[in-house]
Amino acid sequence: MPAKGVSLQTTLAKETATAVELRGATRSFGPLEALAAVDLALAEGEIVAIVGPSGCGKSTLLELVAGLQEPDDGSVRAPASSYMPQKDLLLPWRDALGNAALALEAGGTPRREARRRAAPLFERFGLAGFERTPPWELSGGMRQRVAFLRTLLPGRPLLLLDEPFAALDSLTRAEMQSWLAEALDAEPRTTLLVTHDVEEALYLGDRVAVMSPRPGRVVAELEVPHPRARPRREAVTDPAFVGLKEQALEALGC
Amino acid sequence: MLRRVLPALGLLLLALGAWWWVASWDSVDDLLLASPSETWQALRDDRELLLDNTWVTLVEVLLGLAIAIAAAFLLAVAMHLVRPLRDAAYPLLVASQAVPIFVLAPIFVLAFDYGIGPKLALVALISFFPIAVALVDGLRSVDEDLLKLMRSLGASRPFRLVRVELPAALPSFFSGLRIGASVAVIGAVFGELAGADEGLGRLIFLGNNQLETPRVYAGVVILTVMAVGLFALVSLLERAAVPWRTKT
Numbered sequence: 115m116p117a118k119g120v121s122l123q124t125t126l127a128k129e130t131a132t133a134v135e136l137r138g139a140t141r142s143f144g145p146l147e148a149l150a151a152v153d154l155a156l157a158e159g160e161i162v163a164i165v166g167p168s169g170c171g172k173s174t175l176l177e178l179v180a181g182l183q184e185p186d187d188g189s190v191r192a193p194a195s196s197y198m199p200q201k202d203l204l205l206p207w208r209d210a211l212g213n214a215a216l217a218l219e220a221g222g223t224p225r226r227e228a229r230r231r232a233a234p235l236f237e238r239f240g241l242a243g244f245e246r247t248p249p250w251e252l253s254g255g256m257r258q259r260v261a262f263l264r265t266l267l268p269g270r271p272l273l274l275l276d277e278p279f280a281a282l283d284s285l286t287r288a289e290m291q292s293w294l295a296e297a298l299d300a301e302p303r304t305t306l307l308v309t310h311d312v313e314e315a316l317y318l319g320d321r322v323a324v325m326s327p328r329p330g331r332v333v334a335e336l337e338v339p340h341p342r343a344r345p346r347r348e349a350v351t352d353p354a355f356v357g358l359k360e361q362a363l364e365a366l367g368c
Numbered sequence: 369m370l371r372r373v374l375p376a377l378g379l380l381l382l383a384l385g386a387w388w389w390v391a392s393w394d395s396v397d398d399l400l401l402a403s404p405s406e407t408w409q410a411l412r413d414d415r416e417l418l419l420d421n422t423w424v425t426l427v428e429v430l431l432g433l434a435i436a437i438a439a440a441f442l443l444a445v446a447m448h449l450v451r452p453l454r455d456a457a458y459p460l461l462v463a464s465q466a467v468p469i470f471v472l473a474p475i476f477v478l479a480f481d482y483g484i485g486p487k488l489a490l491v492a493l494i495s496f497f498p499i500a501v502a503l504v505d506g507l508r509s510v511d512e513d514l515l516k517l518m519r520s521l522g523a524s525r526p527f528r529l530v531r532v533e534l535p536a537a538l539p540s541f542f543s544g545l546r547i548g549a550s551v552a553v554i555g556a557v558f559g560e561l562a563g564a565d566e567g568l569g570r571l572i573f574l575g576n577n578q579l580e581t582p583r584v585y586a587g588v589v590i591l592t593v594m595a596v597g598l599f600a601l602v603s604l605l606e607r608a609a610v611p612w613r614t615k616t
Contacts, residue, residue, distance in 0.1 A: 177516075180520050181520075182516060182519065182520060195520070196520065196521065197516075197517060197520040197521075199513050199516070199517055201511070201513060203511060203513060203514045203517055205531075205532065205535070205536075206612030207535045207538075207610075207612065216521075216531075217521045219527070219531070220518060220521040220522055220523035220524075220527055220531075221521065221522050221523075248611070248612065249612075250612055268521065
């Protein structure tokens with residue numbers, strides 16, 4: 115169970131209210147120190163992208179926020195979240211709509227009702243006509259869309275996206291980044307996105323937190339001034355964007 | 369389809385040819401080995417006798433398999449849900465397979481009677497093991513990340529079992545069932561050999577005593593066809609139930 119009751123944010127909170135807060139969050143696995151005193155805060159409605167090298171504890175960080183793990187030290191405060199893993203993890207015995215509806219069913223919604231509520235999202239997010247398609251007949255990008263809708267449907271205030279497009283080829287990934295930017299524009303949520311792709315982080319995030327190699331900690335935070343959901347090509351070729359990318363790469367030590 | 373059937377057919381013909389050839393040797397006693405043509409003759413002449421007894425054996429096999437599936441399902445789910453039970457029951461599961469059915473058959477017949485009871489018990493015992501082991505492994509084979517996702521979605525234990533783990537275990541289950549179905553026939557025959565009024569095993573036993581060698585071979589041929597048929601039937605069922613197996 116996610117840390118649902120721990121500190122559910124009230125809807126009355128102001129725009130600047132803090133939705134997620136990690137203070138000195140530390141997590142080790144035996145002798146392996148995955149996270150060393152991570153400080154990170156997300157304002158309500160903010161999209162924060164975490165970028166870091168492989169094995170810097172990004173996934174551990176997400177699992178702490180999701181309440182799937184407890185920190186050894188420090189504190190983690192987060193509302194109920196839904197989690198989108200790197201693999202789409204669609205169930206092959208369910209059609210696309212059934213997979214998207216799964217999250218609702220897991221929460222106790224009857225099957226028929228869950229499917230009924232998932233259907234309009236298929237219309238809105240470019241999946242119309244694929245409701246009854248089994249996952250193995252969907253392209254990689256389509257599968258990730260279904261996985262994202264599954265994440266969106268329970269209506270939890272916080273989305274945790276764990277390298278959602280890492281398994282896709284670069285063209286599909288670019289297409290999916292634009293799609294996600296639009297989707298989050300249409301369905302705004304506080305979002306924590308973990309990626310190892312600097313461009314993806316800067317394009318999708320309002321803010322980018324750069325993490326160090328293990329033991330992971332936040333070594334730099336970059337504000338991204340550009341507006342959300344603008345055309346990807348325009349965004350990534352913008353000189354300001356390129357400048358930020360240089361800063362991020364420098365912080366990463368690349 | 370034809371391309372896949374042809375090699376099997378070719379090998380079958382080759383084996384038949386070899387059988388024919390060996391049976392034609394003068395040094396081979398006709399009482400030991402009936403030729404394919406004699407066997408065919410027996411299949412035709414004793415058609416009704418064979419058919420009646422085939423039916424008896426087939427019923428024993430199918431009912432025994434049903435019992436094995438039900439028992440394997442219950443035990444596998446229990447073992448999956450209760451970790452200590454899994455650790456405790458796994459060695460016993462293996463032990464159940466190590467007990468020679470040949471020894472058990474007469475005991476079962478003594479314990480029950482001459483009826484269908486001991487046959488069902490033997491069929492169930494012999495096919496239970498591959499099905500149960502496959503199911504236990506299948507239930508455990510679910511992607512760790514998928515289970516994590518289900519927990520993060522707040523899915524209850526029954527939901528995870530019914531909606532995720534059991535469907536995910538279907539391919540393994542069918543692999544186990546294929547093996548279980550092909551060995552089930554052995555269980556039925558042993559049961560009938562130990563004591564029965566009817567059935568193919570009984571018929572083979574009598575045929576041996578009455579020196580009706582062709583009839584013995586006819587019975588064996590039918591048993592073989594039955595095992596292959598069951599195997600094919602399970603494969604067909606699997607295709608219908610697990611269409612994603614070949615796709616992903």
